[in-house]
Amino acid sequence: MPDLISPDAIRTLFSRAMSDMYRREVPQYGALIDLVAEVNAETLAADPDLHARLAAAGELERLDEERHGAIRLGTAQELAQIRRVFAVMGMEPVGYYDLSVAGIPVHSTAFRPTDGAALATNPFRVFTSLLRLELVEDRALAERAAEILSSRRILTEPALELTTRAEAQGGLSASEARAFVAEVLETFRWRGEALVDAETYARLHDAHRLIADVVSFPGPHINHLTPRTLDIDAVQRRMPGRGIAPKAVIEGPPRRRVPLLLRQTSFKALEEEVRFRGASQAGTHTARFGEIEQRGVALTPKGRALYDRLLAGTRAAAPIAPDGTGAQAYVDTLEARFAAIPDDADCLRREGLAFVRYRAVPEAAPAVADSVEALIASGALVADPQVYEDFLPVSAAGIFQSNLGTESAAAYSAAASRAAFEEALGAEVPDEMALYERAERDSLEAALLALGRPDLSQAPRRVA
Ligand code: OOG
Ligand code: NI
Numbered sequence: 046m047p048d049l050i051s052p053d054a055i056r057t058l059f060s061r062a063m064s065d066m067y068r069r070e071v072p073q074y075g076a077l078i079d080l081v082a083e084v085n086a087e088t089l090a091a092d093p094d095l096h097a098r099l100a101a102a103g104e105l106e107r108l109d110e111e112r113h114g115a116i117r118l119g120t121a122q123e124l125a126q127i128r129r130v131f132a133v134m135g136m137e138p139v140g141y142y143d144l145s146v147a148g149i150p151v152h153s154t155a156f157r158p159t160d161g162a163a164l165a166t167n168p169f170r171v172f173t174s175l176l177r178l179e180l181v182e183d184r185a186l187a188e189r190a191a192e193i194l195s196s197r198r199i200l201t202e203p204a205l206e207l208t209t210r211a212e213a214q215g216g217l218s219a220s221e222a223r224a225f226v227a228e229v230l231e232t233f234r235w236r237g238e239a240l241v242d243a244e245t246y247a248r249l250h251d252a253h254r255l256i257a258d259v260v261s262f263p264g265p266h267i268n269h270l271t272p273r274t275l276d277i278d279a280v281q282r283r284m285p286g287r288g289i290a291p292k293a294v295i296e297g298p299p300r301r302r303v304p305l306l307l308r309q310t311s312f313k314a315l316e317e318e319v320r321f322r323g324a325s326q327a328g329t330h331t332a333r334f335g336e337i338e339q340r341g342v343a344l345t346p347k348g349r350a351l352y353d354r355l356l357a358g359t360r361a362a363a364p365i366a367p368d369g370t371g372a373q374a375y376v377d378t379l380e381a382r383f384a385a386i387p388d389d390a391d392c393l394r395r396e397g398l399a400f401v402r403y404r405a406v407p408e409a410a411p412a413v414a415d416s417v418e419a420l421i422a423s424g425a426l427v428a429d430p431q432v433y434e435d436f437l438p439v440s441a442a443g444i445f446q447s448n449l450g451t452e453s454a455a456a457y458s459a460a461a462s463r464a465a466f467e468e469a470l471g472a473e474v475p476d477e478m479a480l481y482e483r484a485e486r487d488s489l490e491a492a493l494l495a496l497g498r499p500d501l502s503q504a505p506r507r508v509a
Contacts, residue, residue, distance in 0.1 A: 049216030052135030053166040056158065058226045059134055060112055060169035063233065067270045070235050070333075071315060074270060076287050077335050081272045081280055082109070088275040095275070102402075102429040103165050111273035113338070115172040116233065116265040117151065117258065119194035121469030123265070124175050126200055126208075128470055130229055131156040131171065133211040135163055138173075140435050140477045141466060145457040147442030149449075150180040150253060152466050154474050155436055161402070161484055164434060172436055175469060176259045180457045186252055190260045193240055199264045204228035233267040235317065235333070243321040243328055254449045258332050261319075268448070269311070269336045277308050277339035284312065289335065292447040293369035296440035298352065299380045303390050304341025305399075306352065306433045311336040311444050334448040342430035343481045348386070348398035355382045356439060394428050400481040401428035403488040405495035417489070417501055426492055431484060435477045 068075040085108060089096045099105045118124050128138060136156040144151050157170035181187040200208075207225040211217045217225055239246060239261045250257035259265075274280045278300055284291045289312050297308040312335050319330045344352055356379075363378040365371045386398065393399035409424040420426035467473050493502045 046214065047218035047221070049214065050219050050222055052133065052216065053158070053163050055217060055222045055226065056134040056136065056163075056169055057110065057167045058222060059229065060110065060167060062226050062230055063114060063267060064112060064270060066230060066234065067267060071335065073289055073312070073315070073335055077284075077289065077337065078272055080283060080287055080289075081274045081337060084279045084283070085109075085275045088279070098429070101427075104432070107165060107168060108273065108275075110167045110169070111340075112270050113155075113170045113172060114233075114267050114270045115174070116267060117174045117176065117255065118199075118265050119176050119197075119259050120191075121175070123194075123199050124173070124469045125471045126205075127173065127265075128156070128472060129208050129212070130200065130204065130232075133208055133217065133225065136170065138470060138472060138474045139480065141463045141474050142436060142438045142441060143462075144174070144438065144442055144445065145177065145180060147439075147446070148457065149255060149442060149445050150177045150457060151175060151255065152177060152462065153436075153441070154466070154470070157434060159480055161488075164432075168434060170434070172441065175466065176256065177457075177462075178256075181252055181256065183252055186248055189245070190249065190256060193245075193260050197240060197263055199232050201228045201231050204232065232264050234264070235266045236263050237317065237319050237327075238263065239319050239321045239328075239330075241321065242323050246319075246321055246328070246330075255445070258330070258449075261330070266332060268332055269334050271309070271336040271338050274337050274339050277310060277337060280337050281310050292443075293365060293372040294375055296443045297437060298341070298356075299376065299383050301341070301383070302388050303393065303430070304339060305386070306341055306344060307435075307437055307440065308339045308341070309336060309440055309444060311447050313448060313450075331448075331450070336444060340432050340434075342390070342393065343400040343433040343435075343477075345397055345400055345481075346478055348393070349478075351386060351398065355379075355385060358382055360439075390430055391428075393430075400431040400485050401488075402431050402484055403428055403492040405492040407496060410496055414498070414501075417493075420493075420496065420498070420501070425496055431481055434480075 135158050137159050138154040138156055140155055142153040151174035153172060153174040155170050155172050158164050158168060178187045178190055207221060240263055241261045246257055246261050249260050277295055281291050281295060291310045291312045295308050295310045298305040315333060316329045316331050318327045321328050359379045359382050363371060363375040365375050387393060394401050404427050406425050406427055411423040414420045414423060421428060490502050493499050
């Protein structure tokens, strides 16, 4: 039995290899990474408190590692295989996202590390969508698409073999991990040779651009990789100066002193050359883009319900036209409505709106304390915001729409189908809320133990 390396180490090898590959494939991604690094350094230099907070919470090391990517799969078999591949890297499916309500015929999950230590090492995650051909009205076209998809194999033979070996041995050696990463990279590489002729591509494209993107090519090319910034507004402002044109508004919550959940913005990256079957001339396809994200605190179910309500109200009151008209009114409305959520980390915690992770500072322990709140007030117990590690369905729909160039208003009539997704995946998708809740509870118990006060862990700790 060889010496096995940790799944976290394999994930880091993989996320770096993906980033290097994407830099070569999409030059604007390199420009974006440089811009984000610059803004992050400036933000930290200008805000010593933020720097100290991130350092104490162990958030600084992972800042430059932090990325997410996205892929789109065609069949249940592909989804089940990808689940096995990501499992080798310590990434599990978390959350179910139904995009059909936004006129996009997919449902999705995020493959990501789930425990605190793994997240702190490298939180790399992949938003993974599965095409829902059953929603396509033109049944003949849907059948043709299924036939094309059934002929392709998205994993190389060595990638499959190494995955099977990892499952059997419970991991991979360092040299096996290097081979595994190199092989898995092949799955996500852009390949310009289409599986279809130009006419079939056009039919798929007319049904939905996304269908053409999934069905026409030999594999699920990575369609974006997203660095994490500490100041998304600054990056958005400076993008045009680097020759990058972002979408009209940032998705998600407004700018806040205590950032909430996830804010994202994207730009169309490039038009790629495609060789269609039997064609003498090259055609083109726009599939890949750039995105940045700023992550904030994870909200509890109560906080999330408030978020969803305020966002829906804003979108109804101040809609943005496809050409971007109305963007300023939207931002103003969003900011005004979100005043309903307190912009203070301690209020968010005490009102049960946001998840935290506790740590002990034993030096600060008071002589007497009869509650968790008293320990927090003394500084012996610190509540750091838990970073939101997941995605937001309304934002994801906005990102899809901006890069697909469709503002299709028509929602598909079929309902969300979590059960069908889980069947394709071959596993259940846990709710993300349960993970944050557990991290909060476990960290509280550990911190109270470290302070010699395990008796307080049962005490009610929220005024709400
Ligand atoms: C995925 C779009 C969603 C995000 O960050 O919300 C997404 C896709 O375009 O395949 O990446
Ligand atoms: Ni994304």
